[in-house]
Amino acid sequence: MDSGRSNPEVPHSLTVSLKVRRLAPSRMEAQLVCPECGAPLNLSQPDEEFPTDLLATCGPCRRWYVLGEPNESGEVLLLELPGISEIDEMMRGPVLAKPPRKGRARDRHSS
8 A cells, every 4th residue: 555645444534615605585486507507406305304405416517515494584505515526636635736847057157
């Protein structure tokens, strides 16, 4: 095993930035569309005990979203989940650019 890689079976903790949008109640009355590509979202109810918590997926751009329960003003939060490739990239760590090679400086002063 390469000593530079971590054990893939050990859980990792990641810190991610998430995109969150507020949807007005009027948006919930129409077909929800993907904010990135405009295609209709496919809605799933993962837990029957929480009917207002929905998972939304976009077929064309393969994004996943979580919709929460409406707040007191009827707004719903639409949370975009990071994709598997983004998570894999984060687990591999930052890609560091190699510093430019230092060559010998040319002497611009001729004798």
